[in-house]
Amino acid sequence: MLIRQNVLERIRAGEVTLVFRRWTRPAVTAGGTLKTAVGVLAIDSVERIPLRRITAKDARLAGYNTLAELTSFLTGRDGDVYRLALRFAGADPRVSLRESLPSPEEIARICSALRRMDERSRRGPWTFTVLSLIGSRPGVRAPDLAQSLGRETLQFKADVRRLKELGLTKSLAVGYRLSPRGQAVVGQQPIP
Structure with missing residues (x-):
């Protein structure tokens, strides 16, 4: 799963705690980890969610300024919408x-x-x-x-x-x- 560098930095700082993706099937699992350029991220939850249930607060927690920005990112892509809760877990071993x-x-x-x-x-x-x-x-x-x-x-x-x-x-x-x-x-x- 690719996450932009600027978003990774914000995850490490604790400013971003959610990521949204469209997948035909999840590429990660809850309880797993993801090695990235800034270190290891812990994936606390992976939940399929209807697009209409995403809130403005969710968008801010995902690093977007508005819900419209996040919705625009997700619209026109294939698959179901997934909300991932994640956090910085430490340096990459x-x-x-x-x-x-x-x-x-x-x-x-x-x-x-x-x-x-x-x-x-x-x-x-x-x-x-x-x-x-x-x-x-x-x-x-x-x-x-x-x-x-x-x-x-x-x-x-x-x-x-x-x-x-x-x-x-x-x-x-x-x-x-x-x-x-x-x-x-x-x-x-x-x-x-």
Whole structure:
């Protein structure tokens, strides 16, 4: 679920506590969390709601100046309207993880996890190929990196997100780079 940066900042500050979306089915669940550019958000509730039941107060709590602005945002989109109550839950644990240098034991565990990802992949080993590519071409747009591997951009980005979960990559304004943790792992592993 994408949330604009300015809204994320207001959620972190406690000024915005609701988000409204139109979905054919909810993309998040109550009790879950969402990792964002400002940190982790806790999702307290996800409720389907008729558009006519949204109030001006709801609109303000969602960061809109008026109910008409929020209604305009939701009108003309497919799916049911959902109201999400959320709050800032803390820093993204991947930030400190990616900056930490792994011990030899951690490197072995990470490499084992990467091998399992490769084994489950329908297209064969990819993890160290993608890490090497990012390491050699930091700041290059995802579509360009994907194309150099003959891959679809969305699938490539999904793979990079899996590496990011392990603290191995960092997203930049444009493209990616290896984190210190990722550099340590790549430096210890022969690249296929």
